[in-house]
Amino acid sequence: MPSIVKPLIPLAPLAKNELGLTIRDYEGAMSTLCAGCGHDSITAAITHTFWELSTPPHTIAKLSGIGCSSKTPTYFVRGAHGFNSAHGRMATIATGAAAANRELTYIGISGDGDSLSIGIGHLAHAIRRNVKMVYVIENNGVYGLTKGQLSASADIGTRPKKGEANVVAPIDPIMLGLAMGATFLARSFSGDKEQLIPILKAAVAHNGLALIDVISPCVTFNDHEGSTKSYRFMREHEVKEVVTDYVPVREEIEVSLAGRGTRSVTMHDGSVLTFRTVPEGYDPTNRLKVEEYIREHQRHGEIVTGLLYLDESAHSMHEINHTPRDGLNKVPFSVLCPGSAALEDLMTDFR
């Protein structure tokens, strides 16, 4: 069960972050997923991200839907506030929570079934609203908890463990995001923490919905020959061309910006994101170019990873709605209730 407590094994003194917390303080309960599950690697990357960013655990709200991926918020940052909701509905609850309290860092963990089938409408609209949150899709192409049915992200030709190969077109969350006006789109691979952690950090800093599609092989149901979401397939077909470095606002910026087509973007909170080894002609702020680039590689059976698209100029849900900076849930009742005199005045409108 997810509530099994991880044994505390005393090791050499662990490094502390700015809050004086060790990586163990950002862990959660022991995972109950299958050994080798890609999701556990993502959990580790999230744990590291928040530790490295020194985010106070209690200021994190972690939400999920239903599925293997949605079990994982139990496995990171035990001091965070968690909400394991209903299948496909995470985005709606995260939207309401963020609406009520904009001071927290929201991270939603979802899967391809959760986000691309039952909850695709909610994902699309959360993107449109530009809810300030990190939205991770742990994408393995199958329904694990119900034992291996193909999901909407399964590529044509993907063969499930049992049954016929998939013949219907997959839904690519990055393409969906580009069409819905997403402001932050990244793809990564669960096996690549080195790439994933800077992306997660940038996502936390992003002023809006940061969608990260993480290909995360299912070792039990989708890691076989014929699967396009297997470890082997990913290792052979990943094109890691859009590499990013994330520099938090508090660090002095003196990163060497070598390499072809290097480009820096200052994030809303003042931190700096540097795209390095960006290929010729790739502009991560140009929606059309990004789409063209991804499609071109897809045609050759290649999966481009990295922070693929970023628009830091767009307004988030809170700016659009002019909500108070310290959160609606902190506005005192005396401010919210107009009082008896105002009601008395208003009554003349109903005479």
Place this chain on the structure above:
Amino acid sequence: MTIDAAPTVRVNDFAIKLANVNGTGSASANSLLMQAIFRMGIPVSGKNLFPSNIQGLPTWYEIRVNKSGYTARALEYDLMVAMNAQTYAEDIAAVSSGGYVLFDSSWPLDDDLVREDVKFLGVPLARLCLDNFTRPRERILMKNIAYAGAIVALLGIDAELVRALLAETFARNEALRDSNQKALSLGYDFALETFDCPLPFRVEAMAATDSILIDGNTATALGALYAGATVAGWYPITPATAVMDNFTKLCATYRREAVPGEHDGDAPTVKNNYIILQAEDEIAAIGMVLGGGWSGARSFTSTSGPGISLMNELLGLAYYTEIPAVIVDVQRTGPSTGMPTRTQQADILLCAYASHGDTKHILIFPANPAECFEFAVAAFDLAEHFQTPVFVLLDLDIGMNDWVVPKLTWDDSFVPDRGRVLTDEDLAGMKEFFRYANADAEHVAARTLPGSDSKGAYFIRGSGHDRFGRYTENPAEYQEIVDRLKLKHASAAAHVPAPVVLRRPGATLGIITVGGCDLAVREAIDLLADRDLPADFLRVRGFPFVTDVRAFVESHEHCFVVEQNRDGQLRSLIAIETGVPIESMHSILAYGGFPLSAAQVVDGVVAHLDLANRKD
């Protein structure tokens, strides 16, 4: 044509019906008449019987004037204003014998429509407007105000008052105001010159009251504003849309402030102490409400039956994980799409047990807009006190029609009940925090809000959990939670609005009713008393039920439950939840989609008693 002198004059006691084509501008003329009568201090109601359509279909508006306050829907009409040639036959047939029909005499009336027992008042409305207005749009629109002018003369409505109302309505548009005043005079003058005004049934001003004219959707929105609601998620649906439209307007007035010293371009930066999110569907709407409620903001949604159907999944989540939520259900006629612009009370059972698994919710039932305001405020207190969804069940008649109610007041000493929420200081004084442990006498456990100290962090889950909030598949641990939820629901009985009980000496009949049936049932009880059939009255205003409900059923030889649905849902709910045998209550049902009339109740009671007597 002249009117014969009528033998009896009826003051402030009649009903008129206006038959129109929807989308032609008649609504404003009709509500102008009703508002004028209201301003004369006379109890009045206006029922809009409209189609689910934007333009071109028949629509009716009924005005009942009654000095004693019997303003439930009347079924007999003293005057028919027949403005829709498509429905002439049925409209003319609906007038009481001895009544009047006002029609547009620009065109002749077919001979076969004429009734000998009814007087026809022809007003050449189209001709008058054609002669006096030049713009095509005005020639059509102004016919409405012209017939209103004729009615003002025929009923003896204070014409100066009507002119003042028009001046208020069109204060910012001089041209439109002048056209309206002119059209009013056209009809008014024609009627005065042509007919013997006023008719035998007429209005006379009564003493001024403190009453207001308001619809339930507006009053509910006001309640949400005063309760301190800050997060709203919603999806447009008839007949609930105006709840959020009004909440939006009210928030723009009362919840928006300028941030000192900050500017957006030339304009000062504004801060909204609210957020209203138009969702992609009702599932998202309730999801947003749960997110807001979890985070400690008073959150609500407004919807109708189809929306409740969609929300079922997350309502169960809210119930099981104990998150406050307020759901305003303005009921319309089901099942399925049903008749979206017609009224019904057919979501009672749906809301009481919304979602799969063992669930049970708190319901409150306002009967009029004054209670909508009061109960909307109460709903937020109940939701946070009991950490659970609370449904406010209006119906279309309450929500969309204007009602005369005492003016709304507010007590500035009101302190909202935010329920058991632990602060960081509370947590500091505790050894450990567990979400569902340490419930109080009402079976409510304290919660923490996201953002509170890590000591108060926990993991909400819709999956099986124990009193510590941990995942469980253990039968005893699972049952402990759901058993407590049942007890918690039951303890809300003492907190929901108490039933209204009115007793008559010697009554052996008891009539239970709910919501918008209130006025019709009270009128019926007076009519039954006239027939030597004294009846006691109980109007349910909240679920779970207090023990009084069961006692009321048991203490009457004949107990009736009057409600507006096919299956007697309130009757079933009373039987299921109080244990009183369902056969001890007899249903009187009106579910065709129009508001209830006293006559339907009287007929139902009498028919049942006749049958019972015959059996004896």
